[in-house]
Amino acid sequence: MSDDFLDFYDGYEGEPEFFFFLDGDLRVRCWEGHLSALFDAVPPEQECWAGLAEGYHLDLWGDHPWKVPNNGECLRQLQQLCMREGLSEDYEREADEVRRALISLFQDALSTRGVVTVQL
Numbered sequence: 001m002s003d004d005f006l007d008f009y010d011g012y013e014g015e016p017e018f019f020f021f022l023d024g025d026l027r028v029r030c031w032e033g034h035l036s037a038l039f040d041a042v043p044p045e046q047e048c049w050a051g052l053a054e055g056y057h058l059d060l061w062g063d064h065p066w067k068v069p070n071n072g073e074c075l076r077q078l079q080q081l082c083m084r085e086g087l088s089e090d091y092e093r094e095a096d097e098v099r100r101a102l103i104s105l106f107q108d109a110l111s112t113r114g115v116v117t118v119q120l
Contacts, residue, residue: 006101008034008094016120018061020105023114028101037095041084042077051077052102055118065117068109074116075106 008030009017016032035056042053049057051074060066068074078099083092109116 005029008098008101019119020102021065021117021119022105022109023112024117027105027108028098030098030101033091034095034098037083037087037091038078038081038099041081052118053077061118061120063120065119068116068118071106071109071114071116075103075110078103078106 005026006028008028012031012033018030018032018035019026020028020030039053039056042049042051044050044053048054051070052068055061055066055068081099083095087095105116108114
């Protein structure tokens with residue numbers, strides 16, 4: 001594991017964690033609760049999940065790396081995301097830091113035509 005990644009898992013040891021890679025290099029590590037805060041706020045599009053919300057809600061990130069099919073769609077989704085109401089201020093702040101890290105990851109992926117994978 002590279003030392004050059006953003007780590008949002010500290011303090012949540014023992015809880016589910018997710019890893020986001022760009023071209024095989026670890027870029028973001030986070031607690032599942034942060035992703036829950038993000039993707040529970042994403043409504044289905046035309047009655048279907050799309051982007052990262054699809055991978056999260058349909059558990060496509062199972063025991064093997066999931067290759068993100070459309071980096072642009074994921075970037076748009078993260079940029080337009082509004083947090084659901086009722087989150088504590090600290091929880092919302094932490095989840096938004098994860099959202100911004102993922103936005104940067106997908107911007108890099110688009111500019112380099114890179115491959116993003118997600119793994120439990």
